[in-house]
Amino acid sequence: MKAARYLLCLLPLVGCARERPVDPLGRHTVIWLYPIDVNRPMIERLVQRFEKENPDVHIDIRAVPGSQYQTKLKTLVAAGEPPDVFVCGDVFFAYLKPFLSNLTDLVRRDAKEIDLEDFYPAVRKAMTPGGHTYFMPQWFNVSLLYYNRRIFDAAKEPHPTKDWTWDDYAQAAKRLTKNGVWGSTVTTGWWGEWLTLVHGAGGNFFDAGITRTTLDSPEAIRGLTFYRDTIREGFAPPPGEGPTTGFASDKVAMDYGGHVGLWATYRQLPSLDWDIEALPKGPAGRRGGEISLTALGISKTSPEREAAWRFLKFMSSKESIRAHVDQGYFAIRRSVGHENRDKGKAPHNRAAVETALETAEPIPSSKDFVEIALNLVQPEIDRMLTENVPPEQAARNATNAANAFLKATNGGAR
Structure with missing residues (x-):
């Protein structure tokens, strides 16, 4: 993926003039590039509410398939026609930063209305990279341990607790792997699980200055080894x-690092009796479960910055967050979470989310992280799982490839 370098080379084009749509009612038109997903009906209802409350603003939704979103966004930037509002969040922030408006002045001006203290501390940290605000969050994911209550109860196995260690998790998974049931599953194809385990073992993706990759450290290798051993020891299926x-099959006892965005799907499966717990403690304790935000930012060249800002505030407001909770998401605002709007629905152990947030970490603050993780490191991780490459060798190969890239491109921190 060449997204970071591709976007940065487009900087001279960002200021190009663009023809604006003319609203027949004379309203401010805010163009929002929206990735189509299952939430579209909810999103359209929220837009209707916003326009009713703000009759001088029209939100022009430009919907594109989610899989094509980044390509479409880059194309619009290259043409000098970036949308006023687009989805960003912390995962893609580092290479989108050159095209985002710094919203810190607006956040300070409207601090009482926004009430940042209502967001969880880990969310506030993730939404203010470098101490500045470039986007406003709608919902978040945090790494959790998902477990099937029915499978545990049928095996007379005690449910996971927040005091579990890696060994407790592995031993329970081994006992539960029988009669067509897997004790756990492995998330492949991206960093979601293996990087969490690297952190849990005390390792890091980069050094403190984000000048080199450190996946070849003994701690990082220990985390990768545990990741590999979930398959080697037979309690998780190979890729x-x-x-x-x-x-969701009801044939897997646990999912390490599952996604909050799947709550709505799980709730629609009547036979799936599930709950959550904080991730088990690794050698470095409970450290490094990922937190990632889905958020909206404003183009730095938008002629409708104020109108777009009103829309971002609305989409992060209590009214909007309540709609997200009704859709199946965990409330990103504590005050909405305490309303218990989805009381009685799984997951029941909501305290696990707050426990996880205490030690959750955003992805590394590097414009090169996504490209390095997916294109250079992930292939070596995959070979470790599918070709029996030793974790030590996979870690060295990944580290050497990543550091060669950083040296060649003069990459590093934001």
């Missing part, structure tokens, strides 16, 4: 095997 729907 390409096991139930195609994973934890």
Whole structure:
């Protein structure tokens, strides 16, 4: 993926003039590039509410398939026609930063209305990289341990607790792997699980200055070894095997690092009796579960910055967050979470989310992280799982490739 370098080379084009749509009612028109997903009906209802409350603003939704979103956004930037509002969040922030408006002045001006203290501390940290605000969050994901209550109860196995260690998790998974049931599953193809385990073992993706990759450290290798051993020790299916729907199949006892965005899906499966717990403690304690935000930012060249800002405030307001909770998401605002709007629905152990947030970490603050993680490191991790490459060798290969890239491109921190 060449997204970071591609976007940065477009900087001279950002200021190009663009023709604005003319609203027949004379309203401010805010163009929002929206990735189509299952939330579209909810999003359209929220836009209607916003326009009713702000009759002088029209939100022009330009919907594109989610899989094509980044390509479409880059194309619009290259043409000098970036949308006023687009989805960013912390994962893609580092290479989108040159095109985002710094919203810190607006946040300070409207501090009482926004009430940043209502967001969880880990969310506030993730939404203010470098101490500045470039986007406003709608919902978040944090790494958790998902477990199937029915499978545990049928095996007379005690449910996971927040005091579990890696060994408790592995031993329970081994005991539960029988009669067509897997004790756990492995998330492949991206960093979601293995980087969490690297952190839990005391390792890091980069050094403190984000000048080199450090996945070849003894701690990082220990985390990668545990990741590999979930398959080698037989309690998680190898890539390409096991139930195609994973934890949702009702044939997997646990999912390490599952996604909050799947709550709505799980709730629609009547036979799936599930709950959550904070991730088990690794050698470095409970450290490094990922937190990631889905958020909206404003183009730095938008002629409708104030109108777009009103829309961002609305989409992060209590009214909007309540709609997200009704859709199946965990409330990003504490005050909305305490309303218990989805009381009685799984997951029941909501305290696990707050426990996880205490030690959750955003992805490394590097414009090169996504490209390095997916294109250089991930292939070595995959070979470790599928070709029996020793973790030590996979870690060295990944580290050497990543550091060669950083040296060649003069990459590093934001």
